[in-house]
Amino acid sequence: xxxxxxxxxxxxxxxxxxxxxxxxxxxxxxxxxxxxxxxxxxxxxxxxxxxxxxxxxxxxxxxxxxxxxxxxxxxxxxxxxxxxxxxxxxxxxxxxxxxxxxxxxxxxxxxxxxxxxxxxxxxxxxxxxxxxxxxxxxxxxxxxxxxxxxxxxxxxxxxxxxxxxxxxxxxxxxxxxxxxxxxxxxxxxxxxxxxxxxxxxxxxxxxxxxxxxxxxxxxxxxxxxxxxxxxxxxxxxxxxxxxxxxxxxxxxxxxxxxxxxxxxxxxxxxxxxxxxxxxxxxxxxxxxxxxx
Ligand code: HEC
Numbered sequence: 001x002x003x004x005x006x007x008x009x010x011x012x013x014x015x016x017x018x019x020x021x022x023x024x025x026x027x028x029x030x031x032x033x034x035x036x037x038x039x040x041x042x043x044x045x046x047x048x049x050x051x052x053x054x055x056x057x058x059x060x061x062x063x064x065x066x067x068x069x070x071x072x073x074x075x076x077x078x079x080x081x082x083x084x085x086x087x088x089x090x091x092x093x094x095x096x097x098x099x100x101x102x103x104x105x106x107x108x109x110x111x112x113x114x115x116x117x118x119x120x121x122x123x124x125x126x127x128x129x130x131x132x133x134x135x136x137x138x139x140x141x142x143x144x145x146x147x148x149x150x151x152x153x154x155x156x157x158x159x160x161x162x163x164x165x166x167x168x169x170x171x172x173x174x175x176x177x178x179x180x181x182x183x184x185x186x187x188x189x190x191x192x193x194x195x196x197x198x199x200x201x202x203x204x205x206x207x208x209x210x211x212x213x214x215x216x217x218x219x220x221x222x223x224x225x226x227x228x229x230x231x232x233x234x235x236x237x238x239x240x241x242x243x244x245x246x247x248x249x250x251x252x253x254x255x256x257x258x259x260x261x262x263x264x265x266x267x268x269x270x271x272x273x274x275x276x277x278x279x280x281x282x283x284x285x286x287x288x289x290x291x292x
Pocket of ligand 1: 109112113114115116117122123124136139140143144149150151165167
């Protein structure tokens with residue numbers, strides 16, 4: 001199920017589901033880019049989407065959907081691809097003009113993407129010019145729609161984080177509208193070409209301690225399950241840092257992300273307790289995935 005109405009309180013949506021007595025996952029399409037792409041014009045519409053052709057094969061009432069499903073299962077073409085429904089209209093705000101690359105788009109990419117997507121950065125291509133970004137624009141649209149980027153899958157509804165690089169719903173809409181308009185360059189300015197970066201590879205300063213993770217081999221294509229990898233940590237050295245408050249190690253390379261964290265709540269003044277906690281902290285490797 002998809003909620004095409006934009007930011008709606010999750011509790012309210014959950015309460016509605018409970019009213020109807022249904023228990024199915026709901027995609028909260030906050031930026032509404034999926035709903036608009038699918039052409040959802042009313043609430044209560046049923047859509048049959050073909051994952052192989054990426055096309056909507058049917059839209060309309062539930063009864064009509066049943067007939068369409070029967071036809072698809074029988075290997076036939078859908079005879080009535082659209083029926084009328086009576087839900088409330090869903091409207092999408094139209095942009096007065098194509099967002100400007102130098103005024104609207106480049107600043108968003110500079111703030112949320114370019115620190116990784118730069119020469120010598122951890123991401124596979126540098127967003128350092130209009131030409132580069134234009135070349136990658138179809139993929140940029142895809143990663144924003146599928147919420148793969150910015151990485152981390154941080155839930156913007158919960159808590160306030162610094163450096164979460166979450167991008168605003170309206171910014172997502174702007175970038176997608178710009179990509180769909182052919183990623184034009186509107187003036188001679190190229191803010192991405194003017195970005196400069198510190199020489200050091202450590203964004204937050206030299207780390208106190210580096211944990212070495214044994215090399216992992218991953219297949220060139222496909223999806224790999226979660227892996228828990230145990231690593232030896234030099235406990236006395238870590239415990240020696242007076243400020244072991246939250247130990248958070250994030251390593252990110254082009255295909256893999258590693259996260260270890262120990263919450264401040266579990267911190268103990270006693271270094272041996274810290275040691276036990278560190279030992280218990282598991283190292284998660286997730287999203288070990290590479291596209292063919
Ligand atoms: C924290 C670092 C980081 C940030 C911030 C980041 N990226 Fe990425 N990006 C990566 C890495 C690493 C990869 C390669 C691995 C992957 O696809 O997950 C990648 C891959 C991509 C790809 C190629 C995907 C593919 O499958 O070929 C695109 C397009 C992309 N990023 C766009 C963006 C956009 C747009 C933003 C900002 C909204 C962004 N990235 C922010 C690290 C980052």
